[in-house]
Amino acid sequence: MSALEDALAQIAFDRDGLVAAIAQQHDSGEVLMLAWMNRAAIERTLATGEVHYWSRSRMKLWRKGETSGQTQQLVELRIDCDGDTLLLLVDQKGVACHTGRRDCFFRAVRGGKLDTIAEVTVDPAKLYGGR
């Protein structure tokens, strides 16, 4: 069995044919984002080394950074104990979040309220302006 077949056989896709995938910066440990993958996204990611996801809103396969240039290079793909979550160790170019922040988890409950804890580092208009 190939690595791909072996890995795919361990994955418990949900009723929509998707599996949750956490992207983590491989060296710093930052949790960047969570997105969803279908079988084709995993195949494409392992084949090319460029992380692909399934967009639930646009209902299409999506190469991370295809519009914004903020790509993710796969370092390692891991599967959890019950096969329903993937952990992608990646090398994130630039920012992972469409708001122009490094990661998507920029709101935190602190001191009794919801705070914005990370600044926009790249103007989203520059990332998506050409669209």
Added chain:
Amino acid sequence: MSALEDALAQIAFDRDGLVAAIAQQHDSGEVLMLAWMNRAAIERTLATGEVHYWSRSRMKLWRKGETSGQTQQLVELRIDCDGDTLLLLVDQKGVACHTGRRDCFFRAVRGGKLDTIAEVTVDPAKLYGGR
């Protein structure tokens, strides 16, 4: 609005009333596990500082470690850009995975095959033997 109400208002619960929650060890950056929370699990977690989840298989609210003793103390709750994923910074006591491993992501595609990359550090029979 209280912090709880403010946070809850930003969360996009799915059709089952759940939101994905990634647990990350606050100091080391290890991604420990992904589980699901409903509104009650979030309320209980923020109120007590002990992480609670919704068990999709047992269909019940569950305090992490209630059987195994491997509890998670909440350090910070973060919400992602579109409100459909939480990042919980936690202090994990012992092991997060029911297999007795520190985290759930112990299988990796390496060198063309799926490898087990972490050892069992606590015998699961000791964690769940009393049940």
